[in-house]
Amino acid sequence: MNTKEVKIVPPEGYEIDVLNSNLECIKFKPIEKKKWREDRFAIIKGYVIEGEYIMPYEKLYNVSSNYNVFATEKQAKSALAMARISQIMDNDKRFGGVVTYKEWNNGEILKYYLYRNGTSIGKDEFYYKYNFISFHTAKQRNLFLEENEDLVKDYLMID
Numbered sequence: 464m465n466t467k468e469v470k471i472v473p474p475e476g477y478e479i480d481v482l483n484s485n486l487e488c489i490k491f492k493p494i495e496k497k498k499w500r501e502d503r504f505a506i507i508k509g510y511v512i513e514g515e516y517i518m519p520y521e522k523l524y525n526v527s528s529n530y531n532v533f534a535t536e537k538q539a540k541s542a543l544a545m546a547r548i549s550q551i552m553d554n555d556k557r558f559g560g561v562v563t564y565k566e567w568n569n570g571e572i573l574k575y576y577l578y579r580n581g582t583s584i585g586k587d588e589f590y591y592k593y594n595f596i597s598f599h600t601a602k603q604r605n606l607f608l609e610e611n612e613d614l615v616k617d618y619l620m621i622d
Contacts, residue, residue, distance in 0.1 A: 510539035537620050544617035559599040575604040579619040
C-alpha cells in the first residue's frame with residue numbers, strides 16, 4: 464500500500480483549531496497567550512511562612528494553594544513581621560489600636576508613622592497618606608519602635 468503524508472505547519476502565532484477542523488478543511492486560530500499569573504502549570508519557587516518558620520521550596524505549581532509563596536526570604540520575613548505588628552498594635556492597648564478606616568479618611572486627624580528611610584527607620588506625621596505602621600500619637604509610635612525595633616526592621620526589610 465502506497466501512502467502519502469502531509470504535514471500541516473500553522474502560520475506563526477496560530478495553532479490548529481481542532482474543534483472546528485476536519486479532514487477536508489484545516490482551520491487555524493490565534494494562539495491565546497496567557498498572562499503568567501494565569502498559567503497553572505508554571506513552576507514557582509520561594510519561601511512559605513509555616514507558623515513562626517520560613518521554609519524554602521524549589522518546585523511548586525502556580526495555583527491558588529501556593530499564593531502564599533514569597534519570591535524571597537526577606538519578603539516572607541517582612542510578611543511575618545507585618546502579621547506580628549498588626550497583632551501587637553491591635554492587642555497592646557499602650558499603642559492605641561489600629562488606625563481605623565474612618566480615621567484614615569478624616570483629614571483633621573494627625574497620624575504618626577514609621578517608614579524606611581534608606582537603610583534606617585524614619586519617623587513622620589501626616590493627615591491623609593496611608594502607612595501600615597501608624598499610630599494616634601507620637602508617644603505611642605516612639606514606644607512601639609523602642610520595644611519592637613526588630614519587627615519594624617524586618618517589616619521594612621532593613622538589614
